[in-house]
Amino acid sequence: MIYFDNSATTKVHPEVLNTFVTVNEKFWANPASIHTFGHQTNELLQSAREQIANILKTSSDKVYFTSGGTESNNLAIFGLALKYKHRGKHVLISEIEHPSIIEAAKKLMDQGFEVEWIPVDTEGIILLDSVKKLLRDDTVLVSVMHVNNETGAIQPIEDLSKIVREQSRALLHIDAVQSFGKIRVDFQQLEVDAITISSHKIHGLKGSGILALKNFIEIEPILYGGGQESGIRSGTTSVPLAVSTAKAMRLAMEDLDGKFVNLQSLSDDLVDYLQSFPNVKIVSSAKKAPHIISFSVRKIKGEVLINALQQQGIIVSTSSACSSKQTKTSHVLKAMHISDDYIKGVLRVSFSTTNTQQELEQFKKVFKRVMNVIKGD
Structure with a gap:
């Protein structure tokens, strides 16, 4: 996992x-x-x-x-x-x-x-x-x-x-x-x-x-x-x-600055990768903390992506764990005026200092396979 x-x-x-x-x-x-x-x-x-x-x-x-x-x-x-x-x-x-x-x-x-x-x-x-x-x-x-x-x-x-x-x-x-x-x-x-x-x-x-x-x-x-x-x-x-x-x-x-650099490196790498998909939108601001990346696949529900990734051993979430089991749209995304094409498909990837580049590379491979199966418009 x-x-x-x-x-x-x-x-x-x-x-x-x-x-x-x-x-x-x-x-x-x-x-x-x-x-x-x-x-x-x-x-x-x-x-x-x-x-x-x-x-x-x-x-x-x-x-x-x-x-x-x-x-x-x-x-x-x-x-x-x-x-x-x-x-x-x-x-x-x-x-x-x-x-x-x-x-x-x-x-x-x-x-x-x-x-x-x-x-x-x-x-x-x-x-x-x-x-x-x-x-x-x-x-x-x-x-x-x-x-x-x-x-x-x-x-x-x-x-x-x-x-x-x-x-x-x-x-x-x-x-x-x-x-x-x-x-x-x-x-x-x-x-x-x-x-x-x-x-x-x-x-x-x-x-x-x-x-x-x-x-x-x-x-x-x-x-x-x-x-x-x-x-x-x-x-x-x-x-x-x-x-x-x-x-x-x-x-x-301990070594807060070093941890920041490592997390930022993982985050930048993931954002660059996700931007290569034409139907993926980065929801997170450029002014964000280094450990959280929110993105959405056009016209694909987040729950579908979560389940597909989980079957391949990757654990991510929809926008918030506190509301992920509820069907209502996130108040945060509404406040940001995310378009209807993307608002239901937001995923949150959140790193910790225990995560590695090797894990991220595995995520990329799995995500690509999932995207080949689940086609967004």
């Missing part, structure tokens, strides 16, 4: 899995317990928190462990909007966000918030001029995905941050689930207020993620109970998951 669906999930790194098992075996006490064993476990938890804070360039008390990207995104949308609602109740969300952002934002409307949607161009890049027009004195929160999970489009976060700072008092949250470990992500680089990261996208374990805030930013909890995670995320913290997440993040940051 050749696995090219790494934006859906990644294989757990052996060192991360080993960390998880070791912590479970040796530090299984409740970190909130006051006995020595609990104290030792809590020290390990705080060490993981500090490691992540150092990577993201914030304070350790601004790193909150969650169950993953969806919870972190929900916490960011609800927690920040409610904490700063005295500034206003106007929220801006891009049209191409993950459902965990879009659905949370819609729920804010039930609490009296007004949500407006930032449009994108045909390459899936937010329109900064539209942001300038949409921002208001009562805008409290702006949330934009750093790298789109379906197309890989990199959003101009630095430029967006400057506009938001100059024209409003709004906070800026980014979903960095698809960007961390592929491109540079930290508070100094991007000048945002909140960052979401999911462990299983970077060879960590499922069920673990973080929401990190910039220094001095506050947030309201959305879960209530024993007051863990500084009162922001109640529930006994899984120390094994937290420590293994920190391990996955450290490994992801």
Whole structure:
């Protein structure tokens, strides 16, 4: 099997899995317990928190462990909007966000918030001029995905941050689930207020993620109970998951530039190859992350191509794993105004650092065979 669906999930790194098992075996006490064993476990938890804070360039008390990207995104949308609602109740969300952002934002409307949607161009890049027009004195929160999970489009976060700072008092949250470990992500680089990261996208374990805030930013909890995670995320913290997440993040940051070059090489090679087919359209923007390539075959359903490739041992996906089992057309592709001839046939190839040129060459051979059998117009 050749696995090219790494934006859906990644294989757990052996060192991360080993960390998880070791912590479970040796530090299984409740970190909130006051006995020595609990104290030792809590020290390990705080060490993981500090490691992540150092990577993201914030304070350790601004790193909150969650169950993953969806919870972190929900916490960011609800927690920040409610904490700063005295500034206003106007929220801006891009049209191409993950459902965990879009659905949370819609729920804010039930609490009296007004949500407006930032449009994108045909390459899936937010329109900064539209942001300038949409921002208001009562805008409290702006949330934009750093790298789109379906197309890989990199959003101009630095430029967006400057506009938001100059024209409003709004906070800026980014979903960095698809960007961390592929491109540079930290508070100094991007000048945002909140960052979401999911462990299983970077060879960590499922069920673990973080929401990190910039220094001095506050947030309201959305879960209530024993007051863990500084009162922001109640529930006994899984120390094994937290420590293994920190391990996955450290490994992801090792030789980041070298990994980028290798992923970009695979991506460029694949794009060049796909462009040799007259009925194939590259959906991904030229301004994209190196690990995601979305393309479509004219008038051929994506599911047909996926099944044909899978029979030959190649694993890819339609545009998003979160919606791939649904029949409705991707909201991202609609926002990009992809033509009817191509919108049903979009495939996403997503690499990880474990993929090789040899695997890509095999993909090319298989894809050519499949295209000879399944003829697009």
